[in-house]
Amino acid sequence: MIKTDSQLQQDVMAELKWEPSINATHIGVEVADGIVTLAGHVDSYAAKWDAEHAAQRVSGVKALAVEMDVKLPGSSKRSDSDIAGSAENMLMWSTYVPKDSVKIMVENGWITLSGEVSWEYQRKAAVDAVCHLMGVTGVSDQIAIKATVTASTVKSDIEAALKRRAVSDAHKISVEVKGADVTLRGTVQSWSARELAMHSAWGTAGVRNVVDNIAVSY
Template structure:
């Protein structure tokens, strides 16, 4: 019987090849360790985008079970900026990527780490907002806390669940309570 699990050595070799083949990553200072299929990346890179790309390279390798991205972002002197200078460029990048929904996204910066908050209608908008700010000069990392607005109002969700319970022979709808809440 053939085993589907790959050896740690094979996984490490594939991760190294993925990193070397990605021109967006300077992998010279990235160390790779693999134990039980868990890939740990350590060392440093010169931009947040390189750290993100390195993690993505691992995710394209067959057989890994998890990835721990412990890569430190060490911005070169010419890319270092004080926090107050970063939000304007971040908002502009989001506006260019999402011209119809950028105003629903807030940006906060602390020690080079961006926090994206707000609400959008689609998951791809959340992803595009993060992608837009990955290359902003001075960014060391991103917390993407953008929420997706529910397409169906909570009251409608409650009504549909209650109707479903009412039709079910397995649920006593008279003894079941359904509550929904809407987050601001």
Template sequence: MANLQTTTDSKLKELVIDELRWVPDVDSTEIGVAVTGGIVTLLGQVGSYSEKVRAAKAAMRVHGVRAVAQEITVRSPWMITDAEVAAAAETALEASINVPETVRVVVDNRVITLSGETGWQFQRMAAEHAVEHLRGVQRVRNTITLTAVPAPVDMADRIHAAFVRSAELDSKAINLSTTEGGTVTMRGFVRSASERRAATHACWASPGVTAVHDELVDNF
């Protein structure tokens, strides 16, 4: 059994390396890949935080990858101050039509921390995406919270209907439970990491959702 797992992980490593080489905006020459039990660890250095994010997304696209551990460091070639990063972040947030004025930014040692409240998960993520590509950024910490709103009584039914509409999901394999506070729990099976992400995104798209608990089991 151990030899079978080693072979599987070895092949998965090759596929992840091939995918990283395939992505044009990721320099894979200084990225190392290790795989244990379907868990991919990315190591090495890249030139920007956004490139680090793209590398992780590329690895997650590979069939059979269960999760990605990010141990890549950002080697910034730019001499830039926290004040300059903060000013650029403020400009980027103001320019994004999906980021409300309630979002705040703090920069320490070129690590951006986002705080404040938004009404929707997509607004939280829009704020993160707006600043992750900025020059000199080492990391982005997203501590933005969601404004509590009444969850619709048929929230689970609405999310399940979204599952049924999705070509990426097997809606019969995923069960949902919800609370009055807006917490959604997913149980069941998924066939890929991309299916897991699609299910999570569908949950966050529902009004009133404040948290998504993933208890899905890999079936690949």
């Protein structure tokens, strides 16, 4: 069943209210042709992160535009050096992030991560480790992934992963590889299938960048 924009708006608002980590009072939801826009402000970057993921969980969402800003309450404000120290400690204690592989820069509460790792899960772990710290207003992920395999291997690994995971629309997804950059194209029938295809691509060793050109058709 195809949802109207009005139904989709109600579902997204309900999902935001249902998520316990989010205070949805100051978040506005607009929908046009299945494209959801989140506006307003939240009191932490973690809440912004959770709001984005909550909206993506709703069936019928074709795309998401985020126009929320982070307004820290006085009790949450910290110096950049304090945030940098906390972020460094979080990375040091992460079992997924190789020691000294990721560099941290903080400016006005905004964390920029750079460096180089071997796997996408390591890059994701670094972002996850710092995005919930108090005082953070945003996170920029500039971590690179080392290219270690051939294009033909990457393509075959991704296609095999899609089949293993029984993605019903796997045959509709094409995989293009240039060096260590992967582009996925095609049309699937749910956001979850699209996310699974992206996860399969990022789960292949040596993939440095994934371009998502997969459309969702409900």
